[in-house]
Amino acid sequence: xxxxxxxxxxxxxxxxxxxxxxxxxxxxxxxxxxxxxxxxxxxxxxxxxxxxxxxxxxxxxxxxxxxxxxxxxxxxxxxxxxxxxxxxxxxxxxxxxxxxxxxxxxxxxxxxxxxxxxxxxxxxxxxxxxxxxxxxxxxxxxxxxxxxxxxxxxxxxxxxxxxxxxxxxxxxxxxxxxxxxxxxxxxxxxxxxxxxxxxxxxxxxxxxxxxxxxxxxxxxxxxxxxxxxxxxxxxxxxxxxxxxxxxxxxxxxxxxxxxxxxxxxxxxxxxxxxxxxxxxxxxxxxxxxxxxxxxxxxxxxxxxxxxxxxxxxxxxxxxxxxxxxxxxxxxxxxx
Amino acid sequence: xxxxxxxxxxxxxxxxxxxxxxxxxxxxxxxxxxxxxxxxxxxxxxxxxxxxxxxxxxxxxxxxxxxxxxxxxxxxxxxxxxxxxxxxxxxxxxxxxxxxxxxxxxxxxxxxxxxxxxxxxxxxxxxxxxxxxxxxxxxxxxxxxxxxxxxxxxxxxxxxxxxxxxxxxxxxxxxxxxxxxxxxxxxxxxxxxxxxxxxxxxxxxxxxxxxxxxxxxxxxxxxxxxxxxxxxxxxxxxxxxxxxxxxxxxxxxxxxxxx
Numbered sequence: 001x002x003x004x005x006x007x008x009x010x011x012x013x014x015x016x017x018x019x020x021x022x023x024x025x026x027x028x029x030x031x032x033x034x035x036x037x038x039x040x041x042x043x044x045x046x047x048x049x050x051x052x053x054x055x056x057x058x059x060x061x062x063x064x065x066x067x068x069x070x071x072x073x074x075x076x077x078x079x080x081x082x083x084x085x086x087x088x089x090x091x092x093x094x095x096x097x098x099x100x101x102x103x104x105x106x107x108x109x110x111x112x113x114x115x116x117x118x119x120x121x122x123x124x125x126x127x128x129x130x131x132x133x134x135x136x137x138x139x140x141x142x143x144x145x146x147x148x149x150x151x152x153x154x155x156x157x158x159x160x161x162x163x164x165x166x167x168x169x170x171x172x173x174x175x176x177x178x179x180x181x182x183x184x185x186x187x188x189x190x191x192x193x194x195x196x197x198x199x200x201x202x203x204x205x206x207x208x209x210x211x212x213x214x215x216x217x218x219x220x221x222x223x224x225x226x227x228x229x230x231x232x233x234x235x236x237x238x239x240x241x242x243x244x245x246x247x248x249x250x251x252x253x254x255x256x257x258x259x260x261x262x263x264x265x266x267x268x269x270x271x272x273x274x275x276x277x278x279x280x281x282x283x284x285x286x287x288x289x290x291x292x293x294x295x296x297x298x299x300x301x302x303x304x305x306x307x308x309x310x311x312x313x314x315x316x317x318x319x320x321x322x323x324x325x326x327x328x329x330x331x332x333x334x335x
Numbered sequence: 336x337x338x339x340x341x342x343x344x345x346x347x348x349x350x351x352x353x354x355x356x357x358x359x360x361x362x363x364x365x366x367x368x369x370x371x372x373x374x375x376x377x378x379x380x381x382x383x384x385x386x387x388x389x390x391x392x393x394x395x396x397x398x399x400x401x402x403x404x405x406x407x408x409x410x411x412x413x414x415x416x417x418x419x420x421x422x423x424x425x426x427x428x429x430x431x432x433x434x435x436x437x438x439x440x441x442x443x444x445x446x447x448x449x450x451x452x453x454x455x456x457x458x459x460x461x462x463x464x465x466x467x468x469x470x471x472x473x474x475x476x477x478x479x480x481x482x483x484x485x486x487x488x489x490x491x492x493x494x495x496x497x498x499x500x501x502x503x504x505x506x507x508x509x510x511x512x513x514x515x516x517x518x519x520x521x522x523x524x525x526x527x528x529x530x531x532x533x534x535x536x537x538x539x540x541x542x543x544x545x546x547x548x549x550x551x552x553x554x555x556x557x558x559x560x561x562x563x564x565x566x567x568x569x570x571x572x573x574x575x576x577x578x579x580x581x582x583x584x585x586x587x588x589x590x591x592x593x594x
Contacts, residue, residue, distance in 0.1 A: 075441055076441070077437065077440065077441065097443060100441060100442055100443040101443050103441075105438075105441040107434065107437060107438055107441070109434050110433070110434030110435065110437055110438040111433035111434055111435065112433075112435060112438075113362055113430070113433075113435065115362060115365040115366055116358070116361070116362065120358070120361070123354075124354055124355070124358050125442060127350065127351055127354045128351055128442045128443050128444040129442075129443060130347075130443070167438070171442070171443075
């Protein structure tokens with residue numbers, strides 16, 4: 001994975017830049033005041049983002065928040081109603097030919113013809129680009145080597161996902177836009193994908209990663225934008241965002257007997273009481289753990305399996321938006 | 336497609352188009368809807384018709400022609416119609432349905448090239464099908480060689496040009512590949528009626544034949560029948576086909592949906 005055709009895209013040194021490529025632009029992407037409306041539905045209300053070259057930038061938010069529409073506008077798949085977009089200084093519509101050479105895209109819900117073989121699909125896409133990546137190496141890195149002669153229809157979900165990531169990288173892009181890259185991957189494959197993304201970034205490729213997995217953003221991203229209801233509600237490093245929720249603590253437990261939520265929510269330290277199956281999740285501040293245990297004890301209720309967290313990215317999101325990130329009931333409603 | 340015809344492609348563009356074309360040909364070979372319906376079926380039909388002995392008797396109702404002579408052009412156009420209206424539209428609709436067109440539109444390859452490649456592949460099958468039917472009719476059943484080979488070529492190319500946009504229009508309006516196949520079939524049967532599949536054009540009442548003259552397949556059968564039996568076809572059917580090519584081509588260009 002060292003010196004290779006893939007690496008030439010990165011141009012980490014500005015000295016030896018291929019003449020055909022535009023001058024190295026300090027910003028990989030600059031989106032200002034983006035707005036996109038479908039009929040009555042405001043998909044993106046007002047999104048502005050500046051993404052530096054070489055960073056892994058997370059676009060995070062619940063399903064339907066406008067993440068996908070934002071990146072689809074950025075890569076020229078959709079025409080925004082307002083706002084301006086520059087990728088590497090290029091306009092997604094006016095400079096689309098040049099942009100498509102430099103930006104690799106992995107889309108949600110895009111398949112390949114059932115009766116093409118993995119190697120054929122990759123070779124076809126590779127031939128579209130001026131300065132493509134090394135095919136054998138990419139196949140190797142993405143663990144598709146023994147699937148090369150297999151029809152697309154015979155691939156598992158995870159293998160299709162990896163092929164789709166491979167297609168995003170086959171053109172040796174300067175920016176890779178990955179939309180829900182690890183959705184549908186098992187935890188092991190997800191970790192492998194994260195390693196892969198870090199490896200690509202280390203070659204200087206800018207990664208724009210759309211996800212609704214907190215853990216993914218927390219482990220992988222240099223900076224994260226929270227998008228909710230078509231707006232950027234926060235933009236910071238994962239650590240910076242977590243710090244904003246620093247005061248928030250969470251206690252999880254299984255009660256020995258049912259109890260009235262009011263006995264907890266009446267406590268000044270408690271801000272929120274939720275039920276997650278048989279578990280109760282209490283968020284709050286101060287000496288939350290003792291407050292909860294004592295209040296329950298007074299009612300003759302014992303807390304089992306007690307867990308205690310300080311804030312993480314997910315809490316920061318809840319605090320900033322009042323929404324939970326992984327709203328499973330919305331999962332199916334996503335178009 | 337206009338982009339293709341309006342500028343001279345660079346060597347690199349030619350290589351890319353060649354790859355897209357090879358890929359479409361590969362897929363057509365592996366999912367041979369067009370090859371079965373457009374090539375194997377017409378050849379099988381002409382062999383069946385050729386083996387019916389009464390089909391070789393001259394008939395005054397057919398203006399002194401044999402039913403076999405009348406059916407050779409009809410069978411050729413049946414193959415071309417199946418290719419243009421079914422085999423062309425179904426893969427395009429399924430590419431759109433599966434997000435393949437969307438994905439391709441983020442690459443440097445213009446998506447319209449995929450359409451062009453499909454048209455080239457299907458048109459090649461249509462030409463092969465025409466040759467196969469003509470050769471079988473001559474070799475196996477002693478039909479004379481066409482009086483005007485150039486006329487046959489013009490009639491076939493104009494028929495392809497007039498009918499392929501219909502397939503592209505079907506692909507524009509159908510949401511799923513199955514839908515495309517249903518719409519294609521609904522159009523195919525009435526059009527084949529006017530081509531003379533059930534009732535030879537010579538036996539049609541005047542009013543029906545007049546209508547037939549202005550339908551794509553009626554004009555196509557008229558043109559190729561003249562080219563095979565008499566000489567270069569008259570202007571009317573060729574102009575009708577050219578008119579369909581221009582009007583339907585424009586509509587297909589205007590209404591083709593990429594997503």
